[in-house]
Amino acid sequence: MISTYDAVVIGAGIVGAACACELARAGMRTAIVEASIVGGGATAAGMGHIVVMDDSPAQLALTQYSQSLWNEIAPQLPANVEYDRCGTLWIAADDEEMQEVRRKQAVYASVNVRTEVLDSRALSEAEPNLRRPLAGALLVPSDAVLYPPCAAVYLLECAKQAGAALYIGNAVAKAERGRVTFSDGTELSAALIIHATGAGATRLMPHLPIRKRKGHLVITDRYPDFVRHQLVELGYLKSAHSITSDSVAFNVQPRRTGQLLIGSSRQYDNEGAGVDQKVVSAMLARAFDYIPSMKELSSIRVWTGFRAATPDKLPLIGPTEDPSVFLATGHEGLGITTSLATARLLTDHLLQRGTSIPLGPYLPERFAREVIYA
Amino acid sequence: MPERITLTINGRWCEALEGTTVAAAIMNAGAACRASATGELRGPLCGMGICFECRAIVNGKPHQRTCQMLCEAGMEVNTQ
Amino acid sequence: MAAVACAAEGGRHVAVVDDNFTLGGQIWRGKDTPLKTAEVWRARVAAANVVRIQGARVYAQPAPGVLRAEQNGSYVDVAYEKLILATGARERFLPFPGWTLPNVAGAGGLQALVKNGLFVEGKRIVVAGSGPLLLAVAAYLKRHKAKVLAICEQAPLSRLLKFATSIVTDKEKLLQAVVYKSQTLSAPFHTGCWPVSAQGKERLESVTLRKGNRTWTIACDYLACGFHLVPNTEVPELLGCRVLDGKVAVDEWQQTSILDIYCAGEPTGVGGVELALVEGQIAGYAAAGLPDNARSLFAQRARQRKFAQKLEEAFALDSALKELPQDDTVICRCEDVSYLTLKDEPSWRAAKLHTRCGMGPCQGRICGAATEFLFGWNAGSVRPPIFPATLSCLEAIPELLELQETR
Numbered sequence: 089m090i091s092t093y094d095a096v097v098i099g100a101g102i103v104g105a106a107c108a109c110e111l112a113r114a115g116m117r118t119a120i121v122e123a124s125i126v127g128g129g130a131t132a133a134g135m136g137h138i139v140v141m142d143d144s145p146a147q148l149a150l151t152q153y154s155q156s157l158w159n160e161i162a163p164q165l166p167a168n169v170e171y172d173r174c175g176t177l178w179i180a181a182d183d184e185e186m187q188e189v190r191r192k193q194a195v196y197a198s199v200n201v202r203t204e205v206l207d208s209r210a211l212s213e214a215e216p217n218l219r220r221p222l223a224g225a226l227l228v229p230s231d232a233v234l235y236p237p238c239a240a241v242y243l244l245e246c247a248k249q250a251g252a253a254l255y256i257g258n259a260v261a262k263a264e265r266g267r268v269t270f271s272d273g274t275e276l277s278a279a280l281i282i283h284a285t286g287a288g289a290t291r292l293m294p295h296l297p298i299r300k301r302k303g304h305l306v307i308t309d310r311y312p313d314f315v316r317h318q319l320v321e322l323g324y325l326k327s328a329h330s331i332t333s334d335s336v337a338f339n340v341q342p343r344r345t346g347q348l349l350i351g352s353s354r355q356y357d358n359e360g361a362g363v364d365q366k367v368v369s370a371m372l373a374r375a376f377d378y379i380p381s382m383k384e385l386s387s388i389r390v391w392t393g394f395r396a397a398t399p400d401k402l403p404l405i406g407p408t409e410d411p412s413v414f415l416a417t418g419h420e421g422l423g424i425t426t427s428l429a430t431a432r433l434l435t436d437h438l439l440q441r442g443t444s445i446p447l448g449p450y451l452p453e454r455f456a457r458e459v460i461y462a
Numbered sequence: 463m464p465e466r467i468t469l470t471i472n473g474r475w476c477e478a479l480e481g482t483t484v485a486a487a488i489m490n491a492g493a494a495c496r497a498s499a500t501g502e503l504r505g506p507l508c509g510m511g512i513c514f515e516c517r518a519i520v521n522g523k524p525h526q527r528t529c530q531m532l533c534e535a536g537m538e539v540n541t542q
Numbered sequence: 543m544a545a546v547a548c549a550a551e552g553g554r555h556v557a558v559v560d561d562n563f564t565l566g567g568q569i570w571r572g573k574d575t576p577l578k579t580a581e582v583w584r585a586r587v588a589a590a591n592v593v594r595i596q597g598a599r600v601y602a603q604p605a606p607g608v609l610r611a612e613q614n615g616s617y618v619d620v621a622y623e624k625l626i627l628a629t630g631a632r633e634r635f636l637p638f639p640g641w642t643l644p645n646v647a648g649a650g651g652l653q654a655l656v657k658n659g660l661f662v663e664g665k666r667i668v669v670a671g672s673g674p675l676l677l678a679v680a681a682y683l684k685r686h687k688a689k690v691l692a693i694c695e696q697a698p699l700s701r702l703l704k705f706a707t708s709i710v711t712d713k714e715k716l717l718q719a720v721v722y723k724s725q726t727l728s729a730p731f732h733t734g735c736w737p738v739s740a741q742g743k744e745r746l747e748s749v750t751l752r753k754g755n756r757t758w759t760i761a762c763d764y765l766a767c768g769f770h771l772v773p774n775t776e777v778p779e780l781l782g783c784r785v786l787d788g789k790v791a792v793d794e795w796q797q798t799s800i801l802d803i804y805c806a807g808e809p810t811g812v813g814g815v816e817l818a819l820v821e822g823q824i825a826g827y828a829a830a831g832l833p834d835n836a837r838s839l840f841a842q843r844a845r846q847r848k849f850a851q852k853l854e855e856a857f858a859l860d861s862a863l864k865e866l867p868q869d870d871t872v873i874c875r876c877e878d879v880s881y882l883t884l885k886d887e888p889s890w891r892a893a894k895l896h897t898r899c900g901m902g903p904c905q906g907r908i909c910g911a912a913t914e915f916l917f918g919w920n921a922g923s924v925r926p927p928i929f930p931a932t933l934s935c936l937e938a939i940p941e942l943l944e945l946q947e948t949r
Contacts, residue, residue: 125888125889125891125892125895126892126896127895127896128891128892128895132895168896168897237895237896238896241896256888257888306933306936307901308933309525309903309930310499310525311524345499362925363925363926365602365604365926365939366939368936368937369937369938369939372933372936372937373937376933376934376937382933383932383933383934383937384523384615384932384933384934385932385933386525386903386930386931386932386933387927387930387931387932387933387936388901388902388903388905388927388930389901389905389925389927390925390926390927390936391925478659479659481658481659482658482659483655483658483659485655485658486655486656486658486659486660487659489644489645489655489660490659490660490661492745494644494744494745495644498642498872498875498878499876499877499878500878502642502872502878503643503644503744503745504642504644504875505644505645505646505647505745506647506651506655507635507646507647507648507651507875507908508632508633508635508647508648508650508651508654508908509647509648509650509651509652509653509654509655509658510562510568510571510632510650510651510654511561511562512632512904512907512908513875513904513907513908514876514902514903514904514930515875517903525903529654529655529658530561530562530563530597532563533659
């Protein structure tokens with residue numbers, strides 16, 4: 089006796105949970121399957137930064153749309169999601185970066201995202217622990233932070249409330265042609281199968297153009313008010329830009345607990361989950377460049393995770409050659425931010441009710457031909 | 463004859479015998495070391511430096527494990 | 543200390559890295575240790591040419607054969623050819639309502655605090671939990687003129703009597719037990735008894751105890767409560783040593799699964815001072831390349847290991863202790879995570895991610911043992927830093943420093 093669903097979502101990270109919630113609320117008989125722990129993959133290694141990112145027009149559209157969806161649900165988020173609209177400060181270390189600040193402001197303005205340029209003095213007033221002098225920063229007050237694993241749990245709970253079935257602890261061996269087969273042989277029948285499998289997506293679909301991009305995070309003990317906004321260096325985009333090389337960038341977040349979350353690093357071809365001391369050292373050294381007094385703080389934990397990276401840094405959202413299989417993966421460092429938009433876009437597409445932003449840039453078919461990495 | 467050390471705990475002058483840890487001095491003074499994440503008052507539990515309940519602010523620095531720290535003259539200790 | 547002395551006496555260049563400010567660990571903390579044994583070993587270590595690195599906590603392994611420890615806000619790298627891990631044990635704390643009140647401490651915990659200057663003269667103290675440590679702590683507190691109002695051992699009398707008869711043949715232990723008992727005669731000793739709650743506004747004011755069907759409340763100033771000991775296996779795990787059932791696996795030479803890394807004492811299985819001393823000596827001699835000296839102690843170790851086994855059986859924890867926490871009882875003290883929040887989580891890792899239990903500075907050392915008992919969870923593997931480290935120390939790139947010369 090095989091259970092039949094309209095939609096089965098594979099993977100209960102934040103993207104999968106968001107998809108399950110959206111699909112279930114849209115009236116589909118939905119199931120979500122998770123081999124291990126809800127929100128235990130890249131979701132557990134994400135910074136939880138809800139950020140509008142202007143790396144490309146398609147990325148700008150997706151992150152802005154998704155942020156608006158987060159804004160809508162923010163009042164309902166439970167306390168353990170630790171949602172905090174603290175805003176982002178894009179830090180300019182020199183005049184060249186200040187020009188980038190102004191360019192960025194114009195781009196955000198063109199899509200109605202309000203920002204404010206801070207000069208050197210305003211910046212040090214806003215963030216007294218930043219080294220002086222810095223050239224200034226772009227403040228994006230609408231950006232927020234949250235704690236991703238609990239956000240995933242919340243979205244999964246919403247899916248459950250809307251009638252979704254949860255299959256936790258079962259690994260999937262195969263998921264194609266309307267059939268999801270677990271490793272113990274049991275099966276689910278699904279008109280639609282959504283792969284929200286993150287960095288592990290190529291296990292079930294080996295030809296996907298997804299590479300693992302390892303990241304490290306460090307978290308400190310509680311130092312309330314040490315930092316007030318998510319602080320990101322403008323060089324961050326250079327780091328996220330680069331497709332091939334390893335890099336670190338200054339990226340520090342104040343958690344609601346008063347702890348500081350320190351990122352970020354990117355490495356390819358390092359499949360081990362172990363902590364890479366050289367990378368941690370480089371990441372911290374970069375952070376100390378911007379916040380020298382951070383050297384004195386006590387660190388509690390270091391951990392790693394794997395982002396799912398595609399060649400053009402945009403996710404894969406939409407249909408595949410298998411009419412029953414759809415993708416919601418490849419979110420690189422923006423999975424938390426764009427989880428809600430991914431879920432909404434996919435659901436709108438599946439129900440043929442028209443998407444709020446064009447789905448084109450994220451369609452998997454853009455990689456239908458052989459992909460060669462530069 | 464063990465020396466007597468004077469230090470302040472939450473602004474009050476207290477005396478401690480040489481060789482006393484800051485945690486013991488805080489307990490002797492009837493004070494708490496810290497307030498927990500939800501605001502509960504806490505004092506030392508393990509006495510050996512691993513539970514972190516004895517954390518207090520010493521000379522302006524927070525998160526000091528006071529059970530592994532000897533009292534020194536003029537130290538300023540505050541409940542964290 | 544035994545390992546250090548034996549290895550040094552064997553002619554090797556020895557350093558000891560210790561978080562405490564002076565040698566002695568927990569059982570021989572502070573200056574006034576009544577046992578002559580402690581003084582003997584202190585003297586042997588002092589006489590040997592040993593580099594002492596105190597106030598230093600190992601937090602990472604920056605390169606093979608190197609340990610990195612934080613000391614005074616900066617780090618020290620210690621390179622070794624052979625390593626002996628004698629990281630000891632910590633108390634197991636079981637949560638019950640009110641256990642987080644100030645002046646509720648461990649049994650060994652309160653003793654350590656008294657050794658480090660806490661005044662207990664005239665103070666009313668209840669000692670509770672499990673293990674021979676309770677009697678030792680009660681006796682110690684009495685010697686420091688505290689009013690020990692009750693000693694509450696959770697193990698039933700029948701098991702304790704069986705344990706007592708098993709040590710009758712061991713003269714030193716028997717003598718020790720008799721001494722402690724005589725020093726604490728005035729304090730009611732209850733078996734099959736444990737605290738069900740602690741009360742107080744800003745600090746402890748009273749403890750409620752249960753024995754069978756009877757519960758009663760005692761007004762007191764301190765509660766010294768610990769449920770036996772749990773091995774400190776973090777450094778061995780960091781180095782990749784095999785750990786089975788919470789104990790570091792060692793061969794007859796006290797060598798772990800990693801060549802040239804030895805482990806002695808409580809981390810190989812909680813067994814008390816005498817076993818730790820023997821294992822320490824064996825490890826010291828073995829590491830120093832003196833196998834015959836080591837071998838001569840094997841029989842003594844075997845005898846002491848039998849005692850360790852009896853210890854574990856005698857003081858096994860009553861499953862009723864799992865019922866002690868209420869829904870609002872804090873289980874993870876670092877993050878204030880309650881029993882209600884935790885009880886439906888499927889595993890340690892899920893609980894950690896979803897509730898932040900175990901994500902505080904104690905890195906699960908306190909709540910890990912509690913949740914293992916309450917829910918059967920297995921805490922996962924360790925990752926550096928295995929102890930909170932100042933960020934400047936965490937940043938340090940692997941590079942070797944000269945072995946510190948300190949005296």
